[in-house]
Amino acid sequence: MGNPFVEGRVLSPPSTILVIFGASGDLTGRKLVPGCYNLFKDGYLPESFSIVGVSRTPLSDEAFREKLKDGVTKYSRSGIDEEWWKQFSSRIFYQPLDATKEADFIALRERLQRIGGDTIPNYLYYLAVSPSLFGEIAGKLKGADLIETPGGVRETRLIVEKPFGYDLETAQNLASSLYQSAKEEQLYRIDHYLGKETVQNILVFRFANGLFEPIWNRKYVDHIQISVAEDIGVENRGDYFDKAGIVRDFVQNHVFQMLSLLCIEPPNSLSDAEGIRNEKVKVLKSIKRLTPGLVQKHIVRAQYGKGLIKGLDVPAYRDEKGVAKDSTTETYIAMSLEIDNWRWSGVPIFLRVGKRLSKRISEISVHFKQAPLSLFRGRQVESLEQNVLRIQVQPKEGISLRVNSKPPGPRMRVEPVEMDFSYHSSFGIASPEAYERLLLDAMRGEATLFTRQDEIEEAWKILEPVFDSFEELPLYFYEAGSWGPKEAAELLKPYGVRWARL
Ligand SMILES: NC(=O)c1ccc[n+]([C@@H]2O[C@H](COP(=O)([O-])OP(=O)(O)OC[C@H]3O[C@@H](n4cnc5c(N)ncnc54)[C@H](OP(=O)(O)O)[C@@H]3O)[C@@H](O)[C@H]2O)c1
Known part of the structure; x- marks a missing residue:
């Protein structure tokens, strides 16, 4: 097979x-x-x-x-x-x-x-x-x-x-x-995010290149961000969504699936579905549990109010069809997590997922630690940007690497530039839809891109204390068409980092 x-x-x-x-x-x-x-x-x-x-x-x-x-x-x-x-x-x-x-x-x-x-x-x-x-x-x-x-x-x-x-x-x-x-x-x-080309490419990228795997660890990685932004609201699913919320609808499945693939240890073989799934389960098991007392420090929960999307007025979440007028369901979540294992200990992982944000985009970014700055001390170049590997999942599928470079001219300046790989320009064909890949794999009995029950259960276990604390957490509000509540930026401040610009 x-x-x-x-x-x-x-x-x-x-x-x-x-x-x-x-x-x-x-x-x-x-x-x-x-x-x-x-x-x-x-x-x-x-x-x-x-x-x-x-x-x-x-x-x-x-x-x-x-x-x-x-x-x-x-x-x-x-x-x-x-x-x-x-x-x-x-x-x-x-x-x-x-x-x-x-x-x-x-x-x-x-x-x-x-x-x-x-x-x-x-x-x-x-x-x-x-x-x-x-x-x-x-x-x-x-x-x-x-x-x-x-x-x-x-x-x-x-x-x-x-x-x-x-x-x-x-x-x-x-x-x-x-x-x-x-x-x-x-x-x-089925989790259609796993049918997306860039998500499948995470493993190829990591394990088919000699370059990245040696630096894919706590020694070189400063932090990781996963952002899933939608500009749509709840459309005709208000009834379902109001009972679920964004954590159940997105984080438990798509986001944790991407995170576990990104962080797995090399499996015995890439041709063994169970081997890959076993490693994914290990990552989920290693995610540090947020005890109820810690949830406040690590989670920002919010709901959209009315606003403008692509120049059009859109209603507040509570005015959507099927949604309770006093609903406290979250349409946005920002979280910081840690994976407690040998490779990732101490590397913060930031997740943010929301509806009615400024645009539709899903992206994973791996932010590498700074180069030693001593060579440039006292110069304008002191505040170098981090190298960032961005894995764009949608709508554009591609991978880019931000490196610092000297622009032409007599002055010693350093500017970040992007080395880009886009599926469309490199391969010249549109990526197949995620469902195509997954339907074909299921017909062939190839289970790697499907989720095993123990993965599902581990994901729920991580989230249980989060749900248990929801009632005590403040619910913030953000304007539709914005990048979410300002409190999400506060979440990152103690780590000295900012959300990636999407
Ligand atoms: N739509 C999406 O993009 C999407 C994305 C991710 C996951 N999902 C999931 O996929 C599932 C289907 O979603 P959907 O949006 O296609 O739902 P839907 O439009 O509401 O369709 C539900 C289907 O179930 C059939 N059905 C209901 N009761 C039945 C019964 N007793 N016997 C036989 N058929 C019955 C309905 O047909 P009849 O009324 O003719 O029987 C209809 O074809 C849901 O679990 C949803 O959460 C959907």
Whole structure:
């Protein structure tokens, strides 16, 4: 089986039927089917590949295809081509199904058998539905003999979407309900940040270059920042978000996933999914727990008020649809953490994540310690900038390194310059969408970019004391369109650093 970090050529997956639960929903139309369309067009899908959409809404195959065509037209990164769409859509089917009705799963089994014909395709179930249905769907699939033991006549796998619980206990309950029908190795918990090229590139960058690994430690790294900024608000998810907040929605999953990849020890091999995941778990386990007394010093929690985004007035969070008028849910969080291990002890890690900020950007920056200043003492060049490695995750994907340099001229001056690598200019092609990569990997049984249950649980454990202290923490407010509350800058002051300019 191919591995994302070592292979040169992408192997086509074995014949597969992708069964999407939640076929009439947003994720299917916006991400999953446009992603499959591009995989098909780029020649990555097997000859024998079909999609079967299931949900309660009564739809014919034809009506379902028409509905999806709109989504592909709007959201496919390569647009839509009539000829390609004709070929692709002939592989799409729809089966009405209520997840609470056993008889519907028997009908699904019969439909899958008819579509598979003489072949024995693998079944990949994508659960794009509320997590409250995960256990029930898995149980009914198992009851209808649609989940097999791994290594059996066909591989059956389930992709599940976040949220993976609301806290440690609910995450464990969710996993237990899935384990009644499927084994951990059949569960593919998707985190679309791990499908992004630059996030995958973290490991290649670290372990395929001789240059960085020797300085990737407390001796040379001054601090690390991870920033995830969105300019959108809660859109039509106010109801869900108001119960979750930004820490559950973003930090527990995307941010901790990026952090753990950035800081892992070299695994035994980059071709072993379990080896990489074991190292990620070790990083999460090493994050110093914030005891309730420490939370105040290490966390700034805030919510957006009204403001201007791209010249347009936007409402305050409490005026968004689905949000309580007196809501105290955070839409912004800034945190400082430390990893208590041999490599990272004493290196502060700053995270900030927020909605309705000035622009949409996600970036990791590694700030290196200063060079000794003695050579320049007494000169204008005394305050040298730190070298900074910036890993841009979105919207632009790339990596840059800030180095100090002398501008031309007779005076000895030092100015920072950026050495830039952008995916687009270096490789000349647009990066595939994260979902494309992840769907393909799940079809191939390649689990490296999916999250294992112990990673989920460790992430919740780190956050438990934070949630326990939320009520005592002040909730600050910031103007929509700004860079967040001014108190976030205060968080960094004791360390003598500032937030990176994004
Ligand atoms: N949308 C995103 O960008 C996004 C991003 C990350 C994670 N997620 C997660 O992905 C999941 C789906 O999100 P979504 O935005 O696509 O939700 P959605 O638009 O609300 O779709 C939910 C789907 O579930 C189906 N459904 C509900 N009850 C059902 C039942 N008893 N039996 C069968 N089907 C049922 C609905 O179809 P019928 O009403 O026709 O049955 C619908 O197709 C959620 O867990 C969400 O948190 C979504």
